[in-house]
Amino acid sequence: MSSMNLQVNPAEEAIGDKMLSIRFLVTGDSSNGSVAAFELKVAGGSRLLAPAHSHDHYEETIYGVDGVLTWTVDGKALDVGAGEALCIPRGAVHRFDNKGVNDATVLCIVTPAAIGPDYFREIFAIFHAAAGGPPDKASMMEIMRRHGLTPAAPTPA
Template identity: 60%
Template sequence: MTETIRLGGIWVRFLVESEEANGSAAMFEFGVASGSRVPAPHSHDAYEETLYGLDGTLTMTVEGVEHQVGPGDTLCIRRGEVHGFDNHGGTDTRTLTVITPGVLGPDYFREMAEVLRAAAGGPPDLAAIGAVMRRHGLTPAG
């Protein structure tokens, strides 16, 4: 059974890890609970991130422009584009996300989950979040 990594109202389940695709891609299901958002927009310079909507509608803001990703919709976030997301809807969302090349893996999400657990329900350590992001090729915006 594939591991589900939970980060508050977000969950990730890797379907293909980089090693399985000779480094060419990674693929995971990405779920976002209703009302959840990523408070830290970011970019990544080493890979593209392509989302395919499965359930619900996720609002992705890419370079200041909102995109709705619902069932059957696709969105490619190119290298260097600042982006974040929100689930404004009344239902949870689920996307299939592909990273090319496959330089992002489950360790990023595990480490981020640990930072959130260490906050014990309080505000997370922003310096620790930034360090995890940078270690895995993400650049915090602002």
């Protein structure tokens, strides 16, 4: 018999702001490290401020719930709408943007659960410290690397 504490939606905390928010539904702590799942809400017309990145230790599957997010994976733009899914393999450089006017919501499933709420709390602390100005890029890169994300090299303009 498992001594695991079973619960529905263990994290009710919304991490982020009105442009982008994350709410963890399943964390590695509640899944023996096998899976993490979080709801990602992105306001209409929002571009991801963090750099494109890859992760070498987990796959990330995106399931569209509402609206459309454009995911750019290894240079290819893919729209993920409600009822559609996209699996981003380990090592693939990716980012997302909401190019539409409507808000978008996706479910992100990370296998195994190599990332959790702490990453997003730390990243948003950097954005809030910037008070609307550009975030401290060096601090953001350090947080990303410490949590297993590899920032992509900037692409020449």
